[in-house]
Amino acid sequence: xxxxxxxxxxxxxxxxxxxxxxxxxxxxxxxxxxxxxxxxxxxxxxxxxxxxxxxxxxxxxxxxxxxxxxxxxxxxxxxxxxxxxxxxxxxxxxxxxxxxxxxxxxxxxxxxxxxxxxxxxxxxxxxxxxxxxxxxxxxxxxxxxxxxxxxxxxxxxxxxxxxxxxxxxxxxxxxxxxxxxxxxxxxxxxxxxxxxxxxxxxxxxxxxxxxxxxxxxxxxxxxxxxxxxxxxxxxxxxxxxxxxxxxxxxxxxxxxxxxxxxxxxxxxxxxxxxxxxxxxxxxxxxxxxxxxxxxxxxxxxxxxxxxxxxxxxxxxxxxxxxxxxxxxxxxxxxxxxxxxxxxxxxxxxxxxxxxxxxxxxxxxxxxxxxxxxxxxxxx
Numbered sequence: 001x002x003x004x005x006x007x008x009x010x011x012x013x014x015x016x017x018x019x020x021x022x023x024x025x026x027x028x029x030x031x032x033x034x035x036x037x038x039x040x041x042x043x044x045x046x047x048x049x050x051x052x053x054x055x056x057x058x059x060x061x062x063x064x065x066x067x068x069x070x071x072x073x074x075x076x077x078x079x080x081x082x083x084x085x086x087x088x089x090x091x092x093x094x095x096x097x098x099x100x101x102x103x104x105x106x107x108x109x110x111x112x113x114x115x116x117x118x119x120x121x122x123x124x125x126x127x128x129x130x131x132x133x134x135x136x137x138x139x140x141x142x143x144x145x146x147x148x149x150x151x152x153x154x155x156x157x158x159x160x161x162x163x164x165x166x167x168x169x170x171x172x173x174x175x176x177x178x179x180x181x182x183x184x185x186x187x188x189x190x191x192x193x194x195x196x197x198x199x200x201x202x203x204x205x206x207x208x209x210x211x212x213x214x215x216x217x218x219x220x221x222x223x224x225x226x227x228x229x230x231x232x233x234x235x236x237x238x239x240x241x242x243x244x245x246x247x248x249x250x251x252x253x254x255x256x257x258x259x260x261x262x263x264x265x266x267x268x269x270x271x272x273x274x275x276x277x278x279x280x281x282x283x284x285x286x287x288x289x290x291x292x293x294x295x296x297x298x299x300x301x302x303x304x305x306x307x308x309x310x311x312x313x314x315x316x317x318x319x320x321x322x323x324x325x326x327x328x329x330x331x332x333x334x335x336x337x338x339x340x341x342x343x344x345x346x347x348x349x350x351x352x353x354x355x356x357x358x359x360x361x362x363x364x365x366x367x368x369x370x371x372x373x374x375x376x377x378x379x
Contacts, residue, residue, distance in 0.1 A: 009109070010140040013149040016112055017222060019137065024094045025112045026087060028125045029143065033116065037211030039146060040219045042114075045086050047076055047121045069120075076124060083125060084132045087111060091134055109137040118142035147211075150218035155247040158226055160255035161359045164234035167197065167322040168267035168315070169260050170346030171233045177352035183359075184230045191216045194240030197322070198289040201240060203278045213242035229363060256362045258355055260343045268315050270346075276311040283314070294321050 011019065017039075025042040027034055030053040034044040048056060052075050060068035091110045111134055115121035118141045126136040139146060163171050163178075172189060179185040193207045194200040201207070208216060224230055234257065237249045244252070262270075275283060283306050291299040298317050305313035339358055343351050 009136070010118065010138045012140055013145050016114070016137070016139045016146070017149075019109065019112055023109060023112050024090050025114070026090060026125070027143070028113060028115050028121050033143075036209055037143075037147075037215055039114075039143070040216055043090055045083060045090070045125075047079070047083070047115075047125055048072070072120070080128055084128055087125075087129050087134060088132060109135045111136050112139065113137070114139035114142050114146070116142050117144055147215075150214060151245070151247075153218055153221055154214075154245040156226065158221075158248070158251055159229040159363075160252055161229050161231045161362070162234050162252055162255050162257040163231060163260065163355070164257045165260040165262060166267065167319060167326065168271040169262040169343070170267075170270050171260070174260070174346045174352060174355070175231060175233060177347075177349050178231050178355060180349070181352055181356055183356060184224045184228060186217070186220055186224075186230055186232045188217070188232060188235055188239060188244065191220065192239040192242035194242065196235055196239045199275065199283070199286040199318075202275060202282045202286055207240050207242055210241065210243050213239075214245055217245070217248070229359065231359075256359075257338050258358055258362075259338070259340045260346065260351075260355075261340060262343050262346060264319070266345060267319065268312055271315045271319070272312045275315070280306050283311075287314070287318070290318070290321065293325070294318070 020039070020041065025039055027038050027042040027044050028047045029038075029044070030046050030048055030050045031044060032050040033053075034042075034046070038044070056068050056072045056075070059071050111129060113122050113126050113129070113136050115125075118139055122138050122142065126138050129136050141148075163175060165171050172187065172195075175185050175187055189195055189200075191208075192213055193204050195202075195204075207213075232252060235244060235252070237244050237246070284303050287294070287299055287302045287306070294302065294317065298321075302314045302317040305311070305317070339362065341355065341358060345351070
């Protein structure tokens with residue numbers, strides 16, 4: 001097996017991810033490993049299913065490498081034809097035409113393949129696919145090396161501009177409008193598939209795992225120019241069950257923040273519009289999550305309002321709790337800049353332009369220029 005590994009073309013995580021912009025990625029780990037976390041966009045063609053992987057692993061621990069290898073070969077042998085056919089289908093269906101890479105380049109692979117450590121599973125599948133005339137590149141160090149590259153990226157200096165404001169201020173909508181001006185934006189709540197409150201999962205599907213959320217953030221950061229500023233919404237470290245990686249979260253706490261002040265009436269209107277279309281049962285379940293913090297009487301009033309279709313009253317009751325809990329001096333003393341901006345309607349595109357102007361004024365300060373220089377040097 002060692003000779004197979006030496007024959008295969010292995011590339012670094014950075015090169016692998018660059019190639020993945022226009023070539024399909026095949027993850028040959030087990031379905032359980034893939035579900036726990038994977039490179040965004042990768043196709044799972046497992047060499048072993050979860051039970052088979054456990055069987056081979058147990059043999060390795062109990063009887064040694066040779067018995068485990070023979071067992072693995074027996075299992076894989078039954079799947080070789082199916083694996084080759086599936087890989088050929090992935091390669092065929094993928095559109096190879098791209099402005100970024102000449103597909104006629106002989107050094108360009110047809111498929112990118114990886115396993116956990118860049119060892120026997122990916123090497124075996126890579127060898128098989130080369131027998132059916134597919135050009136293959138392996139991920140040096142496997143998925144583990146990819147994860148390490150993500151952790152390194154999260155620790156790099158990044159020019160963040162944080163958009164803050166009370167619950168219901170329309171920060172997510174404003175981020176989208178800011179992106180339309182040409183600014184770089186990371187929507188963490190979209191990546192986490194959660195709005196970051198007791199009502200955050202209403203109307204949404206399942207969240208990604210903690211690991212997969214990190215992978216999605218890693219992917220998004222790689223799409224951006226890290227020598228330029230990036231906007232994000234002020235978040236707690238946890239967004240539902242997803243967690244912002246600690247180095248990145250710490251950077252957000254010490255980054256410039258622009259706080260938008262939106263009138264209570266407008267926030268009630270925005271939240272009522274956003275949530276009134278969802279099932280009453282879901283909304284009531286969300287109120288129950290904060291029952292103790294609302295107080296028994298307020299919680300019951302909110303539930304009754306939902307049952308009667310009076311969503312605005314429910315919103316007002318819940319906002320009283322959120323404003324009290326999250327509206328105090330929550331801004332870090334380590335912030336390089338803090339600006340407040342009164343906004344009548346966050347859905348107004350002119351507001352986005354004004355926020356960009358505020359960010360420009362912040363960025364011209366000496367501390368932000370120093371941070372920009374550090375990001376450019378590492379870019």
